[in-house]
Amino acid sequence: MAANWKMFKTAEQARDFFRDFLPLVAGHDRDEMVVCPPYLAIPASVEACRGSAIAVGGQNLHWEKEGAFTGEISAAMLLAAGASHVIIGHSERRQFFGETDDVVNLKLKAALEAGLTPIVCVGEVLEEREAGLTEDVLRRQCLRAFHAISGKKAAKLIVAYEPVWAIGTGKTATPQMAADAHALIRSEAEKAFGEEFGQQLRILYGGSVKPENVKALMAESEIDGALVGGASLDPKSFAAIVKY
Numbered sequence: 213m214a215a216n217w218k219m220f221k222t223a224e225q226a227r228d229f230f231r232d233f234l235p236l237v238a239g240h241d242r243d244e245m246v247v248c249p250p251y252l253a254i255p256a257s258v259e260a261c262r263g264s265a266i267a268v269g270g271q272n273l274h275w276e277k278e279g280a281f282t283g284e285i286s287a288a289m290l291l292a293a294g295a296s297h298v299i300i301g302h303s304e305r306r307q308f309f310g311e312t313d314d315v316v317n318l319k320l321k322a323a324l325e326a327g328l329t330p331i332v333c334v335g336e337v338l339e340e341r342e343a344g345l346t347e348d349v350l351r352r353q354c355l356r357a358f359h360a361i362s363g364k365k366a367a368k369l370i371v372a373y374e375p376v377w378a379i380g381t382g383k384t385a386t387p388q389m390a391a392d393a394h395a396l397i398r399s400e401a402e403k404a405f406g407e408e409f410g411q412q413l414r415i416l417y418g419g420s421v422k423p424e425n426v427k428a429l430m431a432e433s434e435i436d437g438a439l440v441g442g443a444s445l446d447p448k449s450f451a452a453i454v455k456y
Contacts, residue, residue, distance in 0.1 A: 213437055213454045214246040214331060214372070214416060215444030216271060216299060221249055223256035229447050230260035236451035241265060243437065245454060246297045246331075247444070251285055258294030269297030269331070272305060275318035287326030297329045299439075301357065303337075303376045313356030320357055320369075329368040331439065332357055333418065334397065338377035347396055354400035363405035371397055371415045372439040378419030380442060387432045390417045394434035423452035430456055 221229065226249050237245065248269040249257045257268045274284035290298055300323060301316035316332065323330040334353040336346045350373075358366070373393045375385045385393070394415045402410030417429055418439030429435055444450040 213243045214269070214297070214299075214439045215248060215450055216302070216418075216439055216441050217247070217249045217253075217445060218271070218304070218441060219250060220445055221253055223253045226253040226257045227260050229445075230257065230266075233447035233451060234261070234264055234266070236447060237266075237454055238264075240455060243454060248297065248299055251293075254290070254293045254295055267296045267329075268294060269299065269329075270295045271299050271302070273298050273300070273319055273323060273328075275315070275322040277322075287322050287328055290328060291326060295328070297331060298323050299372075300330050300332045301353075302333045303335055303374055303379060307337075307376070313353055316353075316357045317359050317361075321361060321365075324361065324365050324368065327368075329370065331370045331372050331416065333372045333374050333439070335374040335376050335393075335419070341375065341377055346393065350393060350396050351400060354397055354404070358401070358404040361404070363409050366405050366409070369401075369413065371401070371413065372418045373397060373415060374418035374439065376419075380420065382420055384420045384425055384429075385417075387428050387435070390419075390429060391432040391434040394432075394436075398434070421453060423449055423456075426453045426456040 246267045246269050248271050270290040273287050274281050300319045305311040320330050336349040340349050378384050398410050401413045414436040416437040416439045417435050421438040421440045422443045
């Protein structure tokens with residue numbers, strides 16, 4: 213169960229969130245929990261979560277180890293701040309910042325090389341869904357993201373399917389639509405890394421996940437968790453999702 217806070221919350225607001233959230237999920241060990249705050253709130257979040265089962269992640273990273281890349285963050289910087297996970301290729305990065313499938317591949321390689329657990333996002337936009345191109349888009353995104361990565365290196369990989377038309381719109385893919393997309397992603401992972409890897413790969417669903425719809429989504433055997441945006445900003449709401 214992963215939370216993507218996007219560009220919300222200062223360090224102080226993150227501390228307030230965890231003060232309220234931690235008691236709500238105390239003793240919950242069924243699911244792995246990861247919260248991805250903005251960069252500047254990562255150290256405060258790590259400190260607030262110390263001694264709990266909650267991991268902290270970044271929302272992005274650069275593929276180079278260091279260099280003249282103003283405004284960027286490296287894998288080593290995330291690790292030094294206490295992060296263990298990182299989101300890669302989120303639809304907003306693709307849509308607003310021009311990230312391509314090849315950039316996602318470079319970032320995935322950098323994250324795996326550094327020992328971070330990557331959550332790689334794939335998904336189609338509304339026009340692609342309506343044109344019947346969902347399968348083509350997912351195949352292309354997976355093929356390019358997984359290119360030239362060994363199964364051994366990819367061991368920590370997590371994939372998140374996020375139908376872009378369902379993010380922040382209140383629309384949600386039906387559980388069956390999500391399960392079908394997850395099955396296709398799993399088959400692409402099997403082709404890239406072997407059948408055993410594909411069967412064990414955790415695939416999260418992201419796209420307007422709320423306390424009201426999480427149970428139906430998680431009832432699908434193909435769905436292994438959720439990448440939650442807006443509903444993860446409130447401690448009670450995210451706790452209700454985690455404990456569906």
